[in-house]
Amino acid sequence: MSNNKLMIQGTTSDAGKSVMVAGLGRVLARKGVKVAPFKSQNMALNSAVTIDGGEIGRAQAVQAQACGLAPHVDMNPVLLKPNTDTGAQVIVCGKALKDMDAVTYHKFKPELLQIVLDSFERLGQGMDIRLVEGAGSPAEVNLRDSDIANMGFAEAANCPVVIVADIDRGGVFAHLYGTYALLSESEQQLVQGFIINRFRGDVSLLTSGLEWLEQKTGVPVLGVVPYLHGLYLESEDAINVAQTADDATFTVVVPGLPRISNHTDFDALRLHPQVNLVFVRPNEPLPAADLIILPGSKSVRGDLAALRQQGWDKQIERHLRFGGKVLGICGGYQMLGKRIHDPLGIEGEPGSSDGLGYLDTETTLAENKTLKQVTGTLSLEGKQAELLGYEIHAGVTTVNGEQPFVLAGVNDGAISDDNQVIGGYLHGVFDKTEACELLLSWAGLTNSVAPDMDAMREAGIDRLADALEQSLDLERMFPGVAKW
Known part of the structure; x- marks a missing residue:
């Protein structure tokens, strides 16, 4: 040989x-x-x-x-x-x-x-x-x-x-x-x-x-x-839904969008001993949750339409009305804004779609994709944690007045005025232990002990x-x- x-x-x-x-x-x-x-x-x-x-x-x-x-x-x-x-x-x-x-x-x-x-x-x-x-x-x-x-x-x-x-x-x-x-x-x-x-x-x-x-x-x-x-080992494409915690009481729900991308964003939550991570399949309702995360998407407007077709938008609205928290990553962040424009037909038919409207942002898909690794500091509720992530997106998002939630390395994303909704472009936000614990603390999990993903890999x-x-x-x- x-x-x-x-x-x-x-x-x-x-x-x-x-x-x-x-x-x-x-x-x-x-x-x-x-x-x-x-x-x-x-x-x-x-x-x-x-x-x-x-x-x-x-x-x-x-x-x-x-x-x-x-x-x-x-x-x-x-x-x-x-x-x-x-x-x-x-x-x-x-x-x-x-x-x-x-x-x-x-x-x-x-x-x-x-x-x-x-x-x-x-x-x-x-x-x-x-x-x-x-x-x-x-x-x-x-x-x-x-x-x-x-x-x-x-x-x-x-x-x-x-x-x-x-x-x-x-x-x-x-x-x-x-x-x-x-x-x-x-x-x-x-x-x-x-x-x-x-x-x-x-x-x-x-x-x-x-x-x-x-x-x-x-x-x-x-x-x-x-x-x-x-x-x-990180899964190449198929979403790994194997749960490691049998008695977790803190529930994180991820709607299974048709073109979900970069699902390994959630490995740190799936392996977290205190977290019950639930990927919701089509035609299933979103279960009661502490945190709902809208994931990345390869076809944001199409996946947003699918989310509405499933009735998940109304269930997210109810979740927020009862005090729950919502986080959007990349495409999910774009969905949380007021409008998404795709004038060049980057991800499908040219046109515009109304977002969910929880963040005062507007996104236009552009021909040149943003691809970069990012080191920054996650800043939430007066606390900070070092963060290492990466961006893969075609959208350019305008933020109107709301504060970014990643500082020092790059200003990214937005937090709603009522502190219930966060959106940002960075993938891998849960991979660093301190950043994962800070995000989960914002969502309501006290005394979180997040896994060391680098050591686990x-x-x-x-x-x-x-x-x-x-x-x-x-x-x-x-x-x-x-x-x-």
Whole structure:
């Protein structure tokens, strides 16, 4: 197997590609190997901002952290952010290019291949190994033409491939054998091994199946990774609703908007021992809450219309009438103002919409997206806390008279005169312990003990790396790069 690049593909979405790259990156980094993550094409509404003001998938930012690197746009040169069921904003090398429907984008992909390969080449400078994550499944034969995310990239870059499958879903041997069988002969020659992920029980019970799979394909099984209960890693796209607190009494409710973005904003609340975090699905009423948070959105006016269609606007009004608090983040902040204008049709049909009217603000969506990391001081009710966040938004918001709630680094957002409603652009506002505790104190939770998210991220990556080091044949995967 080549020792300077390796691609992890999966039999399905969520098979374990992202976590394998993150875990292997940490394994190699701990051995002193210079390693970088790469994903040619990512589709996710959960994105991250690089230091130089680019936008990439959050999974690659987590993988960069695992490798001991700062996130860079070359780690994810193509990012697709869906804004309808058939279309997405296409982000190339960190910057928004244009919106495309699926058919148009499929025709455009050949033009992107060289851009992807150039990013991959630049990323390799000074690196011993590049770990590449595939997208979805390589067995999607309808997408094989012009593929840049799986075997199309692997063949163009002459990159060996390992295929991972999630046994917890069931049918793992069918997934692996079927995926391999659907590959072309040249693609099969790139497959160097299989990994079985999230196994519960005695590995000896798999022996006959592993032998059968190797006999049928001629491809070795490089290891069986155990199911890691309670592992915390930021989710790439699917919202993680697993709750850690069984007896929490402080309830935070997040309406599940159709195009909700950057849902990892709420991980610190989901993992908070005193907080019951509730994501409300469509056609469900908002339950009684201490705090309602309107999340970020890729299609703000469309999601605002959906919120009203669900009747959630009336339920928010009732929540405030009974003394509850409301916080809006990014798109949610825009919704809390008086008007939202989209004259250029940035997120849909051109036009304007009435906001919920709880903040004296007005937003106009602009062509150039704001992308930046922000360090500041959260100031509420005479108290202050250091804050580290990031901005990803197309809107320019005018605040009329109301005080900003983030100071020192940047003035951001607004607080209503009655102190019940806050809005701001910063994502990640709950990640710093002191800022999380101050916001929850404003919302009514006394003596909050917020989790240390930085420590939890590091602990999760290290735990994953430990499991991979124990369960995978790393010498076979990375011959000669370290002492295993």
